[in-house]
Amino acid sequence: MEPNRKWGMLSLSLVLGLGAAIVSLLFFAWLANEVLEGELQHFDTVTRNGVHQLASPGLTATMQAVSFLGSAVFLTAATILIVIWFVLRHWRREAVLFTVTMIGAAILNTTLKLTFRRSRPVPYFNLLAPESYSFPSGHALASFCFYGALATILSAKIRNRRLRVAIWLFAGAMFLLIGFSRIYLGVHYTTDVLAGYSAALIWVLVVRFAELQLVRRRKSRDKGTTET
8 A cells, every 4th residue: 555545544534433422422422311310210221021932941051151241250361362462472562452442441431320320220130230330331331442452453464455354354253242132131120231332432542542643653753864
């Protein structure tokens, strides 16, 4: 790809990323305001009841397994293993980005929960409600960051288009199923999950925006050095 075209693609990525982050932020702000005022309680009740009607012993066991794949225990262990793998492959930049993304996601989740302090709904299937607050869903937020960031890094390393598409389909299916499992099990409201996705998208785009800015500055510095 020609240098000018690369520069144009970089600038376009910055603009699109910033626009998407602003839209996500506005949606999250609206959602949070509506939740605090209780305007979306009917929506949460209807969707929770609708999902619960799908219940069956087999589906419940599957949803519990899927939910575990978005838990703090699993994602923490998986993050450590993936970062080690990146370092062993000399993908140091990717290892740093992935680490920053996941640590930031954990901090963001805790901060938002303590800010809104929304009580948990009563879980289904005689499950115990988690001790943390409900809004936003930590499983939705963290799994979106984990699988989304991993798909971004891996797809950038792969030239095969079909394989890249398969990676993104898998990543999308994972965090969507994890979010669905939290509603199915009754440990979250639907708006908790939507808020988790929105917050995660904002954070991922912020990290991506910062990365592209650093790349842009490095290219400008290298270009200035070459011209002199």
